[in-house]
Amino acid sequence: KQEVTQIPAALSVPEGENLVLNCSFTDSAIYNLQWFRQDPGKGLTSLLLIQSSQREQTSGRLNASLDKSSGRSTLYIAASQPGDSATYLCAVIAEAGTALIFGKGTTLSVSS
């Protein structure tokens, strides 16, 4: 059974720091991996999608990498801002057409 783990569970940094959020999954045979952002009391906003054949994806200050063989993904946030404060969720799809399996998330707090 696929399990997704995110470390750390919470992270507090001052504004301007570069930071890395980690995601690991137990079964390396994934179809793709998606990172989401969730603001308190809100739905999920998709940040980056990495298909199984890809190694990384970039969007603005965000960069996500995927190493299927080791069962790991990282989300890199450059020059963090207070507006980046949110919970970041990692999710994998085991096979095409199946549902996302989520980690419990990393709650990020960026202070000004």
Place this chain on the structure above:
Amino acid sequence: SQTIHQWPATLVQPVGSPLSLECTVEGTSNPNLYWYRQAAGRGLQLLFYSVGIGQISSEVPQNLSASRPQDRQFILSSKKLLLSDSGFYLCAWSPEETGGAYGYTFGSGTRLTVV
């Protein structure tokens, strides 16, 4: 463009009362649809998914049921709510023909509090 709508946004219901949460997707046809629940301190748990009208798969035995009466409509229901049904309910969709290759899109969620 495609959009997903969920309502209501918040709901407070007494124990033993019925429940109906609705999710609709616009701008696409035959989407795969999903219901997730997010309870306090826990991750997102898949409850139901549907690949077509009348086709519902349940992931977790519980007090809830789902239906898909129309192609782009997904309904989560309960006949009698329990306190443990409290949580944040999220609907999601993905294009059927891609198998999720281009990701999943989530609605804004419904906060359910059972009192």
